[in-house]
Amino acid sequence: xxxxxxxxxxxxxxxxxxxxxxxxxxxxxxxxxxxxxxxxxxxxxxxxxxxxxxxxxxxxxxxxxxxxxxxxxxxxxxxxxxxxxxxxxxxxxxxxxxxxxxxxxxxxxxxxxxxxxxxxxxxxxxxxxxxxxxxxxxxxxxxxxxxxxxxxxxxxxxxxxxxxxxxxxxxxxxxxxxxxxxxxxxxxxxxxxxxxxxxxxxxxxxxxxxxxxxxxxxxxxxxxxxxxxxxxxxxxxxxxxxxxxxxxxxxxxxxxxxxxxxxxxxxxxxxxxxxxxxxxxxxxxxxxxxxxxxxxxxxxxxxxxxxxxxxxxxxxxxxxxxxxxxxxxxxxxxxxxxxxxxxxxxxxxxxxxxxxxxxxxxxxxxxxxxxxxxxxxxxxxxxxxxxxxxxxxxxxxxxxxxxxxxxxxxxxxxxxxxxxxxxxxxxxxxxxxxxxxxxxxxxxxxxxxxxxxxxxxxxxxxxxxxxxxxxxxxxxxxxxxxxxxxxxxxxxxxxxxxxxxxxxxxxxxxxxxxxxxxxxxxxxxxxxxxxxxxxxxxxxxxxxxxxxxxxxxxxxxxxxxxxxxxxxxxxxxxxxxxxxxxxxxxxxxxxxxxxxxxxxxxxxxxxxxx
Numbered sequence: 001x002x003x004x005x006x007x008x009x010x011x012x013x014x015x016x017x018x019x020x021x022x023x024x025x026x027x028x029x030x031x032x033x034x035x036x037x038x039x040x041x042x043x044x045x046x047x048x049x050x051x052x053x054x055x056x057x058x059x060x061x062x063x064x065x066x067x068x069x070x071x072x073x074x075x076x077x078x079x080x081x082x083x084x085x086x087x088x089x090x091x092x093x094x095x096x097x098x099x100x101x102x103x104x105x106x107x108x109x110x111x112x113x114x115x116x117x118x119x120x121x122x123x124x125x126x127x128x129x130x131x132x133x134x135x136x137x138x139x140x141x142x143x144x145x146x147x148x149x150x151x152x153x154x155x156x157x158x159x160x161x162x163x164x165x166x167x168x169x170x171x172x173x174x175x176x177x178x179x180x181x182x183x184x185x186x187x188x189x190x191x192x193x194x195x196x197x198x199x200x201x202x203x204x205x206x207x208x209x210x211x212x213x214x215x216x217x218x219x220x221x222x223x224x225x226x227x228x229x230x231x232x233x234x235x236x237x238x239x240x241x242x243x244x245x246x247x248x249x250x251x252x253x254x255x256x257x258x259x260x261x262x263x264x265x266x267x268x269x270x271x272x273x274x275x276x277x278x279x280x281x282x283x284x285x286x287x288x289x290x291x292x293x294x295x296x297x298x299x300x301x302x303x304x305x306x307x308x309x310x311x312x313x314x315x316x317x318x319x320x321x322x323x324x325x326x327x328x329x330x331x332x333x334x335x336x337x338x339x340x341x342x343x344x345x346x347x348x349x350x351x352x353x354x355x356x357x358x359x360x361x362x363x364x365x366x367x368x369x370x371x372x373x374x375x376x377x378x379x380x381x382x383x384x385x386x387x388x389x390x391x392x393x394x395x396x397x398x399x400x401x402x403x404x405x406x407x408x409x410x411x412x413x414x415x416x417x418x419x420x421x422x423x424x425x426x427x428x429x430x431x432x433x434x435x436x437x438x439x440x441x442x443x444x445x446x447x448x449x450x451x452x453x454x455x456x457x458x459x460x461x462x463x464x465x466x467x468x469x470x471x472x473x474x475x476x477x478x479x480x481x482x483x484x485x486x487x488x489x490x491x492x493x494x495x496x497x498x499x500x501x502x503x504x505x506x507x508x509x510x511x512x513x514x515x516x517x518x519x520x521x522x523x524x525x526x527x528x529x530x531x532x533x534x535x536x537x538x539x540x541x542x543x544x545x546x547x548x549x550x551x552x553x554x555x556x557x558x559x560x561x562x563x564x565x566x567x568x569x570x571x572x573x574x575x576x577x578x579x580x581x582x583x584x585x586x587x588x589x590x591x592x593x594x595x596x597x598x599x600x601x602x603x604x605x606x607x608x609x610x
Contacts, residue, residue: 094122150238241265495541
């Protein structure tokens with residue numbers, strides 16, 4: 001393949017990589033070179049030693065915060081990790097949680113295979129290079145930033161994100177966390193509830209419970225690294241941002257963090273019917289509901305048709321079905337549904353115990369959510385990532401050179417959906433929260449300086465797409481592969497690095513004080529609160545507008561009115577856009593697309609590759 005062919009193969013890789021927000025991490029070695037005696041720390045579970053990573057930071061990798069959720073502990077509330085004998089050498093990452101492999105993101109490998117290990121509840125700690133005798137104490141302790149990775153809550157790992165530069169340059173502690181994914185992380189089924197030990201287990205929100213236990217670990221142990229357990233910021237992107245929102249409305253998470261940042265997060269949750277029912281039930285369930293998974297496992301085990309498997313399931317006592325589900329391997333469970341539908345797992349159930357009853361509506365009620373300073377935002381071109389591979393908009397010449405099939409339609413459609421994403425993922429939650437919390441801040445990420453290659457303008461095809469801000473937050477632009485040199489060129493180095501340094505300074509100052517202000521060093525334009533005027537910070541390079549506050553006049557109703565009056569779109573296109581917005585979780589008000597009478601006549605398909 002010629003260099004241009006390699007480039008465009010890499011662009012396809014870029015899209016897949018960004019889809020799981022894997023773009024923050026460089027290609028890191030599987031373990032640190034050697035233990036450094038200056039990293040020895042004493043934790044609740046015992047002594048630990050790490051090593052020096054990149055960027056002048058100390059790393060402690062693969063620290064278990066919970067007992068392995070295997071055997072009887074699968075689909076249970078996670079239990080704190082037991083003490084270890086001797087000194088734990090935290091020199092290598094823990095295994096990824098079970099998930100489908102991909103050539104470009106998450107766990108790499110041939111598409112459609114299962115990788116990872118259920119013994120995956122580990123976290124990584126990164127701090128500035130501070131020798132053991134000089135670890136900060138008391139008021140000198142550092143802010144702590146706990147990163148929750150993205151990947152549709154179905155793929156991804158903590159090892160993809162290197163917090164070394166953020167920790168070293170901003171003088172913070174960075175913790176990256178792994179949590180159970182897909183149906184191992186969120187699974188509601190009557191057979192499991194019958195034998196649950198408490199309301200938390202009955203909820204089905206096992207991965208949310210993992211994150212809560214990880215935050216308890218931080219509370220109990222981060223002091224040993226020089227971190228302040230009373231100054232913890234949770235932050236995450238995409239599904240990680242959605243999980244940040246879920247922790248804001250989680251009663252057991254109250255008091256475990258003091259600030260929150262949601263990057264391109266949505267407020268999607270699943271109803272009990274979606275989570276549990278069969279697709280052909282009177283109240284239909286999801287294609288990956290627990291009912292569908294159980295049905296597929298029974299049909300496979302006993303070589304039955306769908307109808308015969310239904311009868312078999314109906315006759316199985318709860319104790320037998322509970323044991324049967326627990327006896328299946330992670331691979332058997334994941335392989336019940338084709339991997340192309342990786343994003344369709346039901347998740348985040350507002351059960352009343354782990355997530356407050358009423359779900360996202362709690363953000364509008366004082367005292368009903370974990371009130372903390374909050375920062376949220378989206379990228380300007382969120383939807384381009386998801387539609388870049390849609391042949392209705394972009395075709396691939398010779399299999400690897402992208403070209404617009406309909407440039408105007410692509411830009412028009414992605415503009416509508418991206419604006420709706422910003423309103424739902426940032427503006428509406430921010431407006432709801434600021435009624436009770438004055439320190440609420442919103443941004444829009446606009447950097448789009450990708451090159452034009454062989455006539456393909458990547459700034460239009462990708463632009464400021466979903467996930468593009470993550471490398472700027474972490475300060476690494478390798479995108480996990482050599483193709484990054486085609487996307488982040490030498491020509492844009494100055495712009496990229498300037499914006500990255502500014503964003504890190506804003507993020508760190510917010511973690512330190514609850515306000516991004518003028519950045520940690522006071523050298524940046526002041527970032528004002530969202531306020532009644534709905535002002536947001538626009539983040540761009542110094543050659544394209546730089547950093548400035550801008551009023552955000554978009555509203556959900558206004559965008560939808562504009563969309564449904566657009567003469568350049570067909571009625572079907574308008575309705576499908578509405579469904580896309582709902583399906584991707586960018587629907588704070590939880591409006592069903594059928595609320596538009598003109599849409600009821602259109603039978604829409606859920607795109608299988610989302």
